[in-house]
Amino acid sequence: MHLGGESGPAIVPGEPEESLLYSAITHEDFVMPPKRKLSQKIINDFKTWIEMGAPDPRVNEVAKVNSTITAKDIQQAKESFWAYQKPQYTPPHKVERTDWPRTTIDRYILAKLEQAELTPSDDAEPYKILRRLTFDLIGLPPTPEQLAYFESAWKKDPDKAVEYVVDRLLSMDQFGERWGRHWLDVARYAESTGREVNMTYPQAWRYRDYVIDSFNADKPYNRFVQEQLAGDLLPAKSDEEWTENLVATAFLAIGSKNVNEENGSQFAADVVDEQIDVTSQVFLGMSVSCARCHDHKFDAIPQTDYYALAGIFKNMKTYFGRPQSEYGEFISTVQERQLSTLLVMPVEDPNPFDTSYSPAQLQRLKEAMDAKLEQLNAQRRRAAGERSIATQRQTIVLLRQASALSSQLATVDEKGQPVSFCMGVQETENPANARLLVRGEIDQPGELVKRGFPQVLTDNPVHINSEKSGRLELARWIGSDENPLTARVMVNRIWQHLIGHGIVRSTENFGVTGEMPTHPELLDYLAIQFVESGWSVKSLIREITTSRVYRMQSTYNEKNHEYDPDNTLVWRANPRRLDAEAIRDAMLSISGKLDLERPRASIVAEAGHTRVQDGQFDSGRPPEQQDSAGEKRGMNGMRGPGRGMFGRGGMSGQSNGTDRSPFDMESAQFRSVYLPVVRDALPRSMTVFDFPDASTITGTRDDSNTPNQALYMMNNPFVVQQGESFARRLAESNSQPVKQVEQAFLLAFGRTPTSSERSAMTKFLQNQPSRGSSSLDAMCQTLFGAAEFRLID
Structure with a gap:
C-alpha cells in the first residue's frame, strides 16, 4: 500500500488527490471496481481515512511526541536572545574625531574603534575607490574615461564625486545583474534537479530574469519576499503582473530533487522539507529544518513548529518538470519516477526555442505517439514473460522516446502554436494539517499539528483560516516589519557584499550557534532605516557606499592588527578576491568583447526537458523523428546549424543534433x-x-x-582568447609600446604603471621574440594572471 509497485504507492497519506487508490475508486484515471462505482458514502470514507494519514489499526498507533522545549523555554528565548527581539534604535556614542564621520554609519563604527583605542585607516586612493564601486555595484571594471572623470571630481569634492558615481551605477541595468546574482546564490538557483537522475529545468531562466529585473526596479524587499513565497495568491491588476507573481514562486520550485525516488510520500515530504529549509534560512536566518526529526538541539524550535510549517507547504502543488500531454501519466520512465508538469502563463511569452507545427505536422506527431504507445504496450507484454536485461533496456528506450514525443505534443496548443510555461507553485483545494512524523519517518505518523509559524518569533498565536493553507499569511508575516529577523538578515547580506564580511558573519544562522553581531546597534539602525525607506535595497546600498567606512584603505596597521586581527571592528577595508563572474566579465570587458545585451532564455531552455549525464544533454529522441522536410531535428526543435542565443554554429562549433556540454561556453560573450x-x-x-x-x-x-586558478589563467582557451582580443584593442588604439603599456594598466588595474613597470613592460614588448603569439598577447594575458587583476583592494 505504501511502498507500491511499478506505478508507485497506492496511497499518499494525507493526499487523496495524489493517491492512486482514490483516483481509481472515483473513476478518474483508473476504473475500479471496473463495472460499477462505489457509493459516495464509501468514497467519502476512503477520502477521510487518507486525509487522516491512512493509519492501519492493526499495526499503527498515533504516536504522541513529548517535546523537550516548553512554553517557558520559548518565552525565555524571546526575552533573552537578541535575534528574537524587534530592532531597537540606539543612537551612536559621541566620538572624539568629529571631523571623520560623514554618515551615521561612520559614527557607529568610529565609536567602537575609539572605545578600543584604535584609529580608522585613511581614505584609499581615488582609483581604488572607483574600482570598488564599479565592481561592487555592477560587477565590471571602470573605464579609463570614468577613472579620469572621477579623479578630477574627487579633487574638487570627494563626497559629491562618490555620490554622483553611486547614483549613476545604481541606475544601470548591470546593477540588477550583479545583485541579482547575489540573490541567486542564496535562492540555490539552478537549471536542473541534480541528484542521481539530473533532469533539466528548461523554464528556470524566467526566475533568473525576474530576480534581475526586481533589483533593477528596486522592488520593495518585503514585496519581493511575498511574491516568491505566495505570488500565486497575491492580487494582480493585470495578466502581466499575475505572470510575474507566478514566475516569482519558482523560488519554491527550483530546488534539488530526487526524481528517481520510488516512494511518492517520501518525495513529497522531502520537497516540503527543502522548501521549509530555504524559506527559513534565506528570509529568517534560521534553520527550522533541523526540527524535522526532533526538537531543535540549540534554538527554541520544537518539532511541532516544523510540522506547523509543513502543514502550510504541503497544501500546495509544486510545478517543476515538463509540459505534460494527455499521454504523460502512462510513460513515466524508470529513471524519472516522480513527474511534474509546468504552469501555463497568463500571457504569451513562449520559450524562444519552441517550435510551432502545422496541422499536418501535428497530426503526424499524434500518429507517431500512438504508434509508439502500441510498441510500448507490446514491449511490456513481452517483458512480463521475459525478464531479461535486454528486454528491460528496450522498454526503457521506448519509454524515453514516448516521453520525448509526449513533451513535444504538450508544448503546443490544439492549433500547433507554442504554449508559454513557467515553474512555480499553486494552492491545492481542501487544505489539511500535517502529521508529525516520529524521527521524521513517513511510516511513523504521529499527531496532527495545527498550521502556524515558529512560536519564538511571534507574540501571539497565529490564526489561519481552516479553508486556507496559511501560505499567504506566512509570506505577509515574513515580509513585514513585525518580523524581528527579515530586515536584519537582508541588511546583513548587503553589508557583507560591500564591506567584506557581515555584521553577523554567519549570514544564514542568526540562532544560538551563529555568530553574535559585532555592531548590534548598527545592525538594528540599518534594519530600521531599511524598513523606513520602503524596503529599498538601493537606498541602503547608497547609504553604505557614501560612508567614510566604505572608502577606507586596506593598509596594514600593526597596533590595530594585534588588537583586532580579523578586522571585526572595521578599522580598515577588507581586500577581496573578485568572484568567478566578475573575473570572467572583467576579462570580456577589458578585451572589448563583452556583450551587454541580455540573451534570451538559456541553453538549457534550448535543450528542453532532458537528462544531463556526464556533462552532456541527452535528447532521447527516436531516430525516426523528423520534421516536414524529413530532416532530423536537434534538441528542442532546432533545425540545421545551431541558432539562437549563441549565434552561428551554436556553442564552440558543435553542430546541432548532437549531445552538447552545458559547460562548454567559450564562445559566449554575454x-x-x-x-x-x-x-x-x-x-x-x-x-x-x-x-x-x-x-x-x-x-x-x-x-x-589554488594552483588550479593559476593554471586556468595560463592555459584556458577562453583566457588566451581574451588576452589576444585585449592585445588587438591596444594595437588598434596606439602603435607605441609605451602608450600600449599605459593603456593596458589602466584597463586591467585601473591605474597607470609605475616607472619600473613601464620600463620592464616596454622592454619586454620590444625584445620578446614571437613564439606563436605576439609579445603584446603575452603581456595582456600576464596582466589577467596578476593578483592585482583579481583583487579589489
Whole structure:
C-alpha cells in the first residue's frame, strides 16, 4: 500500500488527490471496481481515512511526541536572545574625531574603534575607490574615461564625486545583474534537479530574469519576499503582473530533487522539507529544518513548529518538470519516477526555442505517439514473460522516446502554436494539517499539528483560516516589519557584499550557534532605516557606499592588527578576491568583447526537458523523428546549424543534433550571470573560482587561492582568447609600446604603471621574440594572471 509497485504507492497519506487508490475508486484515471462505482458514502470514507494519514489499526498507533522545549523555554528565548527581539534604535556614542564621520554609519563604527583605542585607516586612493564601486555595484571594471572623470571630481569634492558615481551605477541595468546574482546564490538557483537522475529545468531562466529585473526596479524587499513565497495568491491588476507573481514562486520550485525516488510520500515530504529549509534560512536566518526529526538541539524550535510549517507547504502543488500531454501519466520512465508538469502563463511569452507545427505536422506527431504507445504496450507484454536485461533496456528506450514525443505534443496548443510555461507553485483545494512524523519517518505518523509559524518569533498565536493553507499569511508575516529577523538578515547580506564580511558573519544562522553581531546597534539602525525607506535595497546600498567606512584603505596597521586581527571592528577595508563572474566579465570587458545585451532564455531552455549525464544533454529522441522536410531535428526543435542565443554554429562549433556540454561556453560573450547553472555540470570558468554548489543556500562564498586558478589563467582557451582580443584593442588604439603599456594598466588595474613597470613592460614588448603569439598577447594575458587583476583592494 505504501511502498507500491511499478506505478508507485497506492496511497499518499494525507493526499487523496495524489493517491492512486482514490483516483481509481472515483473513476478518474483508473476504473475500479471496473463495472460499477462505489457509493459516495464509501468514497467519502476512503477520502477521510487518507486525509487522516491512512493509519492501519492493526499495526499503527498515533504516536504522541513529548517535546523537550516548553512554553517557558520559548518565552525565555524571546526575552533573552537578541535575534528574537524587534530592532531597537540606539543612537551612536559621541566620538572624539568629529571631523571623520560623514554618515551615521561612520559614527557607529568610529565609536567602537575609539572605545578600543584604535584609529580608522585613511581614505584609499581615488582609483581604488572607483574600482570598488564599479565592481561592487555592477560587477565590471571602470573605464579609463570614468577613472579620469572621477579623479578630477574627487579633487574638487570627494563626497559629491562618490555620490554622483553611486547614483549613476545604481541606475544601470548591470546593477540588477550583479545583485541579482547575489540573490541567486542564496535562492540555490539552478537549471536542473541534480541528484542521481539530473533532469533539466528548461523554464528556470524566467526566475533568473525576474530576480534581475526586481533589483533593477528596486522592488520593495518585503514585496519581493511575498511574491516568491505566495505570488500565486497575491492580487494582480493585470495578466502581466499575475505572470510575474507566478514566475516569482519558482523560488519554491527550483530546488534539488530526487526524481528517481520510488516512494511518492517520501518525495513529497522531502520537497516540503527543502522548501521549509530555504524559506527559513534565506528570509529568517534560521534553520527550522533541523526540527524535522526532533526538537531543535540549540534554538527554541520544537518539532511541532516544523510540522506547523509543513502543514502550510504541503497544501500546495509544486510545478517543476515538463509540459505534460494527455499521454504523460502512462510513460513515466524508470529513471524519472516522480513527474511534474509546468504552469501555463497568463500571457504569451513562449520559450524562444519552441517550435510551432502545422496541422499536418501535428497530426503526424499524434500518429507517431500512438504508434509508439502500441510498441510500448507490446514491449511490456513481452517483458512480463521475459525478464531479461535486454528486454528491460528496450522498454526503457521506448519509454524515453514516448516521453520525448509526449513533451513535444504538450508544448503546443490544439492549433500547433507554442504554449508559454513557467515553474512555480499553486494552492491545492481542501487544505489539511500535517502529521508529525516520529524521527521524521513517513511510516511513523504521529499527531496532527495545527498550521502556524515558529512560536519564538511571534507574540501571539497565529490564526489561519481552516479553508486556507496559511501560505499567504506566512509570506505577509515574513515580509513585514513585525518580523524581528527579515530586515536584519537582508541588511546583513548587503553589508557583507560591500564591506567584506557581515555584521553577523554567519549570514544564514542568526540562532544560538551563529555568530553574535559585532555592531548590534548598527545592525538594528540599518534594519530600521531599511524598513523606513520602503524596503529599498538601493537606498541602503547608497547609504553604505557614501560612508567614510566604505572608502577606507586596506593598509596594514600593526597596533590595530594585534588588537583586532580579523578586522571585526572595521578599522580598515577588507581586500577581496573578485568572484568567478566578475573575473570572467572583467576579462570580456577589458578585451572589448563583452556583450551587454541580455540573451534570451538559456541553453538549457534550448535543450528542453532532458537528462544531463556526464556533462552532456541527452535528447532521447527516436531516430525516426523528423520534421516536414524529413530532416532530423536537434534538441528542442532546432533545425540545421545551431541558432539562437549563441549565434552561428551554436556553442564552440558543435553542430546541432548532437549531445552538447552545458559547460562548454567559450564562445559566449554575454555576462556570466546568464551562463547555464546545471547542477553537477557547471562551467569551468565558474568552478575554478569557487562558484557555489547550486544545491545549497550560499550566503558567503568560499574564497580560495589554488594552483588550479593559476593554471586556468595560463592555459584556458577562453583566457588566451581574451588576452589576444585585449592585445588587438591596444594595437588598434596606439602603435607605441609605451602608450600600449599605459593603456593596458589602466584597463586591467585601473591605474597607470609605475616607472619600473613601464620600463620592464616596454622592454619586454620590444625584445620578446614571437613564439606563436605576439609579445603584446603575452603581456595582456600576464596582466589577467596578476593578483592585482583579481583583487579589489
